[in-house]
Amino acid sequence: MNRSQTVQSLLIAVLVLLSLWGLYPTWRASQVDDQMLARAASDPALQAKIDGWKAKAIRKGLDLQGGMYLVLEVNTEGMSGAQASDALNRVVEILRNRVDQFGVSEPDIKPMGDNRIIVQLPGLQDAARAKSLIGSTARLEFRLVRPWEDAAFVATKLDEALKVAAGPAATAEPAAAADAAATQAAPGADEALDDLPALPSAQDASDPAGGERPFTSRVIVDEQLAQYGGSYMFVPSESVDEVRRLLAGPAARVIPRDMELQFGMDERSPFGQPGVFLFLLDRTPSLTGDRLTTATSKPDSEKPGMFQVNFSLDRRGSRIFGETTGANEGRFLAISLDGKVKSAPQIITKITDSGSITGAFTSAQASDLALMLRAGALPVDVRIEEERTVGPSLGRDSIAQGLKAGWIGAVIVVVFMVVYYQAVGLVAVLALVVNMLIMMATLAQFGLVLTLPGIAGIFLTIGMAVDANVLINERIREELRRNKTARAAVDAGYQNATRTIIDSNVTTLIVGVVLLWFGTGPIKGFAVTLSIGILTSMFTALVLTRVVLEAYTRNRANATLRI
Amino acid sequence: MQFFKQTNVRFSAMFRYTIIVSGLLIVAGLVSLVAHGGPRLSIDFTGGTVLQVKMAPAPDIGRVRSLLESGGYAGVQVQDFGSADEFLITFTGTAKSGSELDTAGAMKAVLEQGLPGTAVEMRREESVGPKIGGELKTAAFNSMVAALGLIIIYVSVRFIFKYGIAAVIALIHDVTITLGVFSMLNKEISLSIIAAFLTIVGYSINDTIVVFDRIRENMKLRKRGESYAAVVDRSINETLSRTVITSLTTVMVSAMLYFFGGPVIHDFTFALTFGIVIGTYSSVFVAAPILVWWHEKRVADPRRREAM
Numbered sequence: 001m002n003r004s005q006t007v008q009s010l011l012i013a014v015l016v017l018l019s020l021w022g023l024y025p026t027w028r029a030s031q032v033d034d035q036m037l038a039r040a041a042s043d044p045a046l047q048a049k050i051d052g053w054k055a056k057a058i059r060k061g062l063d064l065q066g067g068m069y070l071v072l073e074v075n076t077e078g079m080s081g082a083q084a085s086d087a088l089n090r091v092v093e094i095l096r097n098r099v100d101q102f103g104v105s106e107p108d109i110k111p112m113g114d115n116r117i118i119v120q121l122p123g124l125q126d127a128a129r130a131k132s133l134i135g136s137t138a139r140l141e142f143r144l145v146r147p148w149e150d151a152a153f154v155a156t157k158l159d160e161a162l163k164v165a166a167g168p169a170a171t172a173e174p175a176a177a178a179d180a181a182a183t184q185a186a187p188g189a190d191e192a193l194d195d196l197p198a199l200p201s202a203q204d205a206s207d208p209a210g211g212e213r214p215f216t217s218r219v220i221v222d223e224q225l226a227q228y229g230g231s232y233m234f235v236p237s238e239s240v241d242e243v244r245r246l247l248a249g250p251a252a253r254v255i256p257r258d259m260e261l262q263f264g265m266d267e268r269s270p271f272g273q274p275g276v277f278l279f280l281l282d283r284t285p286s287l288t289g290d291r292l293t294t295a296t297s298k299p300d301s302e303k304p305g306m307f308q309v310n311f312s313l314d315r316r317g318s319r320i321f322g323e324t325t326g327a328n329e330g331r332f333l334a335i336s337l338d339g340k341v342k343s344a345p346q347i348i349t350k351i352t353d354s355g356s357i358t359g360a361f362t363s364a365q366a367s368d369l370a371l372m373l374r375a376g377a378l379p380v381d382v383r384i385e386e387e388r389t390v391g392p393s394l395g396r397d398s399i400a401q402g403l404k405a406g407w408i409g410a411v412i413v414v415v416f417m418v419v420y421y422q423a424v425g426l427v428a429v430l431a432l433v434v435n436m437l438i439m440m441a442t443l444a445q446f447g448l449v450l451t452l453p454g455i456a457g458i459f460l461t462i463g464m465a466v467d468a469n470v471l472i473n474e475r476i477r478e479e480l481r482r483n484k485t486a487r488a489a490v491d492a493g494y495q496n497a498t499r500t501i502i503d504s505n506v507t508t509l510i511v512g513v514v515l516l517w518f519g520t521g522p523i524k525g526f527a528v529t530l531s532i533g534i535l536t537s538m539f540t541a542l543v544l545t546r547v548v549l550e551a552y553t554r555n556r557a558n559a560t561l562r563i
Numbered sequence: 564m565q566f567f568k569q570t571n572v573r574f575s576a577m578f579r580y581t582i583i584v585s586g587l588l589i590v591a592g593l594v595s596l597v598a599h600g601g602p603r604l605s606i607d608f609t610g611g612t613v614l615q616v617k618m619a620p621a622p623d624i625g626r627v628r629s630l631l632e633s634g635g636y637a638g639v640q641v642q643d644f645g646s647a648d649e650f651l652i653t654f655t656g657t658a659k660s661g662s663e664l665d666t667a668g669a670m671k672a673v674l675e676q677g678l679p680g681t682a683v684e685m686r687r688e689e690s691v692g693p694k695i696g697g698e699l700k701t702a703a704f705n706s707m708v709a710a711l712g713l714i715i716i717y718v719s720v721r722f723i724f725k726y727g728i729a730a731v732i733a734l735i736h737d738v739t740i741t742l743g744v745f746s747m748l749n750k751e752i753s754l755s756i757i758a759a760f761l762t763i764v765g766y767s768i769n770d771t772i773v774v775f776d777r778i779r780e781n782m783k784l785r786k787r788g789e790s791y792a793a794v795v796d797r798s799i800n801e802t803l804s805r806t807v808i809t810s811l812t813t814v815m816v817s818a819m820l821y822f823f824g825g826p827v828i829h830d831f832t833f834a835l836t837f838g839i840v841i842g843t844y845s846s847v848f849v850a851a852p853i854l855v856w857w858h859e860k861r862v863a864d865p866r867r868r869e870a871m
Contacts, residue, residue, distance in 0.1 A: 063827075071695060127688060128668035385692040387667075394615065394686040394827070401825035408823060409816035416812060420565075452828055453755060456820050460835065463813030464766070467805075470812075471773065474805045477565075500776045503721055504769040510713045511765030515758055518706035523758045530762065 008547050016434060019441035025056035026444050058444045061451035063522050064399050066392030067122040068130055072382045074115045084114060087380045092117055097375040098133055102368075117382070127389045129364060135384050137338050138372035140289030143281040144324070145332035145344055146259055148223045151232035151280045154255055155221040161251035162214035218243050219278060228270035230332035230344025233278040237267065240276060258283050265340040266360055279334050279341045286324040286333070288377075291317025295373035297366035300358060307366035308358040311373060318353040326350040337369070388521065398452045406459035413462055421473050427548050428469035431540040435465050438536045439529065448532075451525025461533025464508070468541030472497045487553040494546050501538060509534050567804040574799045575792040578852035585736060585849060592743010599746055605753035608700045610693035611655030612666045615686040621648035622678055634673035645826035649686070666690060687827075703757040710761055711735075714768055722775055725857055730771045733850035737767045737841050741834060755831045763838030766813070770806060770846040777802050778854065791858045795851050803847075810843040 032050055040047040062069050074091055076084035088111050099107045108120040124130055218239040225232050235243050264277040292311050300306040325347050334344040335357050343359040417425040476493035515527035606613050628641040636654050644651040667688040674683050719727035738760050777798040821832035
């Protein structure tokens with residue numbers, strides 16, 4: 001063996017050992033079972049070991065371990081560059097805070113570009129809950145509900161404005177819908193509201209509703225309603241979309257400047273009819289959520305099985321809250337979250353430093369709201385622009401199927417190579433095994449993410465890695481046909497094949513790099529394994545197999561090579 | 564063992580037949596594309612929501628569809644996915660009502676309400692807003708152009724410009740036919756299919772280069788009186804064994820991934836498998852003949868003959 005061969009052999013041996021060492025944590029982490037975890041619970045040393053293995057093991061992508069990938073867009077409209085980037089960073093901070101309190105292991109939240117944030121939550125179980133936790137602004141506001149006179153006034157004004165806006169011709173189509181609404185509304189309302197005066201909508205059945213009173217024919221406006229929900233207006237479910245549309249139009253300008261309409265958050269059926277309350281509120285909040293010091297969820301003292309959120313206020317907040325509640329006893333105070341009223345309790349007595357938000361909260365909803373109030377409201381609204389969530393069971397299935405399919409393919413290739421090229425084929429198979437080892441160790445060592453397409457990429461590289469060996473082997477065959485000795489044939493074979501192998505692999509590598517640049521998530525995982533695979537297969541084909549074959553034919557001028 | 568001892572096929576003479584095969588495949592694909600109004604893009608590019616749900620006991624697929632249709636998701640698509648109790652639900656419109664924040668959750672609620680006693684498990688949910696969809700479309704297009712451009716540059720530098728053009732024509736041939744087949748089978752083009760296309764490009768160029776490399780080598784050792792076409796034919800014959808065996812091993816792996824890799828990467832591995840086959844075909848029957856054709860055209864041109 002000459003010197004360069006010795007160096008190369010050593011290099012290969014070192015690489016293989018390094019790879020085995022790099023893959024050791026991955027192997028140990030894969031051996032961790034429930035029994036071991038149970039023991040680790042009472043054994044911090046073991047737990048530390050397991051955590052260490054996991055940290056150094058190959059990282060599985062969200063598509064394999066399950067989890068959520070979100071792209072949020074921050075609404076930075078009308079902000080200067082500096083303001084926008086400040087807002088973006090604050091949103092990231094608050095979201096990190098929320099997610100940390102929510103308890104996701106290894107969340108990854110980072111800004112991307114000028115106005116986007118990428119959120120990755122591995123191993124997440126409840127996608128809907130996480131989305132509401134991340135996508136909600138959580139702007140908490142306390143606003144006084146305007147008295148009955150104002151509500152009646154605004155309702156009349158809206159009727160007038162909408163009638164003018166609609167004009168005489170436009171009554172036909174909405175009338176039908178409103179008629180249906182009115183007739184449906186009537187029976188339920190009559191039964192339950194014995195003590196209430198006849199409701200406007202009930203009287204309205206004969207009226208071509210859209211015409212004379214476009215607003216009050218769809219919305220029940222009554223002073224007595226307040227005892228059910230703190231508001232004087234109620235929109236039956238079937239009219240909600242229509243009312244929303246009407247209020248988004250120009251007619252809403254008749255609402256006085258110091259007032260604002262907000263819908264209730266939850267559907268209610270105070271008298272047997274489902275719908276939401278519509279609140280006429282002070283435009284200026286009496287108090288906002290940034291005055292909160294703590295927020296906790298507690299079981300609701302009045303409604304068993306339901307939960308409420310208790311909060312306490314800082315000193316300034318307490319003073320304001322005390323003044324507001326002290327001066328407005330008997331009125332209703334709406335607690336509004338992101339522009340929707342959660343509840344509107346009546347002010348019985350002056351409240352200063354603490355209070356509670358009630359309403360039909362489940363345990364999870366209450367604790368999430370408390371969490372968001374503690375972490376603070378987002379300074380700007382965010383919108384979920386892209387979401388990709390994989391459940392844990394699909395991740396497990398994907399790994400199992402991907403590996404099974406890959407191994408079947410790999411075994412077929414190995415059998416084929418050995419049958420077709422015999423001894424030299426075996427050398428190629430050895431190269432494949434080393435190739436796999438180095439690839440996997442590279443993934444583990446550099447913390448690269450393995451995805452399902454990534455698994456496909458690994459096995460695909462096996463198919464392609466054979467290529468370099470095939471090129472060399474075919475060349476050697478050609479040289480043998482020209483009656484060269486085995487050793488000369490190996491030499492010439494490598495010499496001629498090297499250039500081809502490099503040229504053909506560089507172009508594939510170009511594609512791998514383009515994919516790395518363009519791809520996200522699973523596709524990036526594919527690009528990673530494909531690119532690494534190309535590099536390692538070039539190495540194993542050009543260096544490893546050559547050392548083995550040269551060693552075999554060394555000093556044997558007459559050695560025959562069965563190929 | 565050896566499949567090919569020393570073959571001596573006149574590939575350049577077969578070009579007139581294979582161009583018809585390629586032409587037919589391309590035209591059929593283009594007709595399908597035109598008939599369908601372009602490739603069928605997935606929600607990655609159009610924006611929308613995809614749910615993969617598993618339901619036990621498995622409901623009738625028509626029932627699932629009608630429930631969602633009447634639940635405010637007009638135009639929803641429901642397909643079987645892998646097994647009888649698993650469905651892929653695609654919705655690209657805007658929901659009539661429900662939370663804009665969580666279309667997926669709202670659809671799940673509709674199913675749970677309409678099918679009491681059925682457990683609805685969300686296996687996967689993907690939502691893409693129209694804005695990001697548009698950006699992904701641009702990124703996908705740019706990446707294709709970048710990949711092809713870089714390959715032309717590399718091949719032109721390492722070989723000559725003519726080789727680069729011939730190689731890229733073969734690549735466009737491969738991608739166009741695969742795209743056409745996707746259209747004919749009514750399969751969606753998603754982000755991962757674009758990745759598969761790029762891989763096909765990488766694989767096909769790899770194959771083409773091996774042939775070109777041999778042509779370049781053989782041109783240097785050209786025998787007296789040997790025509791350019793004969794050199795190309797000899798080069799293809801000499802590399803034929805390698806071309807077929809490499810394709811075979813790669814196709815074996817990708818076909819196994821297609822058959823056993825699960826429904827999530829089904830279309831991805833389909834594109835790979837098909838693309839590898841077509842890429843191998845094109846290296847031999849498209850890229851090399853273009854070189855011959857180009858060369859003969861130049862020889863036939865009297866102004867150029869002097870320069871040769």
